[in-house]
Amino acid sequence: MRLSQCLFLLLIFFFKGCNTTNTSLEPCYCHDEESSALLQFMQSFTINASASGLVGAYPKVSSWKPAQGGNNTCCCAWDGVECDEETGHVIGLNLRSSCLYGSINSNSSLFRLSHLQRLNLANNHFNYSQNPTSIRNFPRLTLLDLSASVFSGRVPSELSQN
Template identity: 55%
Template sequence: MVLKLVLVLLLFHHVVIANSSYSSQKQYPSCPDEDKSALLQFKDSFIIDKSASRSTDAYPKFSSWKPAEGGNSTCCSWEGVKCDEKTGHMIGLDLGQVPSELSQLSKLTYLNVALNLDRLSEDKDHPLSEEENYTLLKLEASDLGSLVQNLTSLKLLSLSYVNVSSAIPHSMANLSSLTTLYLRGCHLFGEFPVRIFQLPNLEFRSVRYNQELTRYFPEFKQSSPLILLKVGFTGFFGTIPSSIQNLDSLQNLDVAQCNFSEGLVPSSLGNLRQLTYLDISNNKFGGPIPDSLANLTNWLLLRLVRVD
């Protein structure tokens, strides 16, 4: 609880007064009541200590989020909130920056500054074209390595929909305690470091919606505890190696709309008896869908559509 409080204080330490995205004379659309309610609940989830900042001008943008008397206010007029001009639905949040001072918290084990839109959009892994409509939180520096270089005790790192706009540093593979890595929609580019696949405790990894992020799958070891592996809507390419059957704890595999274009869909997928979610759609695998997939009886979602 103390670490979470410190994190919140640091997140807003560098948030300063900024000009509103809209003119005060602008006619705002009326946002749905459910969006307004969700934003107010999101605001109430934070604890702000004003004495934490040295600047008298510093304040969280959501201090302007207040329902007007009579219930006639629209959340589209609140600072940092972006709405669709036609529907009035909230489509973006800009709450400031993520300060590099977080790297000084060497004992931090839980870092979650992801933009969580589950309540508003039900975030059902929407297509990248929709994700790009969001105004994102941003790192203060483009170097992700400067943020995590000293956080060697991290078990969870979630920066989903935070605008990182950098390559993934190889030093992230030194986070040997990491169990959860969520970097969805972070504008990452370059090659995904192969050593991150070899982290001994990593159970959940999602780097979806990073079109400029590339890599081929390595050979998978039997010792891997992976439960969730999502690389959909990225530049991952090559084949799915037959050694994927070694991931015997894997429940969720998503490689949708990547550049996998070599070889067959491996029959070894049929050996992943824990698998409940498989999406290999919109790739260019050759040959038929393997009969072995009929061995998997725990399906919640299965997408196999192929683009020729």
């Protein structure tokens, strides 16, 4: 085979590889109602660097963007959000040290994430909010971290009954 033929074949393989879509990427199955709940939750807070005093703290929710102009954004790809690969339901939310400042009450959109298994809100400033009793809306919850998050009141008894 001549050099020109080899180069031609090499170019064909190169361009074919560049023009095909990556089939190994999983499609996003983020549920609209969960994406909406996350965006509402994010909008209920202000971002304040002093709300998370740890080195490396940054507002993870700043990567959360609503769909615009027909372009879907996948909440499963948002920083701090973990989804079940089969169902697309949000099962983990890690907003540790995310500079969140504000209050959480029992009707927060957060509590619409009924498939949540892990919730980490540590090292934020929730402005002495009462520990919400709506935590019972998470029957699958196996991990909860609210440390250094400026809550007040007793831990709901529902948490100790699992």
